[in-house]
Amino acid sequence: MRTVYVAEYPAIQHRHGDGQVVTVRLKRLPGGLRATCVGCETEFVYRKPTPSRTPHYKSPLLPPVKGNWDTGDENQ
Ligand SMILES: [Zn+2]
Numbered sequence: 460m461r462t463v464y465v466a467e468y469p470a471i472q473h474r475h476g477d478g479q480v481v482t483v484r485l486k487r488l489p490g491g492l493r494a495t496c497v498g499c500e501t502e503f504v505y506r507k508p509t510p511s512r513t514p515h516y517k518s519p520l521l522p523p524v525k526g527n528w529d530t531g532d533e534n535q
Pocket of ligand 1: 473481498500
């Protein structure tokens with residue numbers, strides 16, 4: 460079983476060898492958000508996008524960016 464880390468939620472689209480696009484949905488399991496595709500024997504594990512090392516300066520012209528990477532539902 461392969462393990463692939465993804466930053467999408469809740470549906471993961473991927474392509475099988477025959478060209479078919481398959482969608483699997485992440486499930487909340489004890490180890491985190493995971494989905495298993497039996498078709499290609501791949502386990503998808505949700506990872507928060509890692510923060511950029513480049514400093515960002517807030518623009519006063521734009522509202523704060525809302526994302527789903529700071530939900531705090533992972534034990535770290
Ligand atoms: Zn698959």
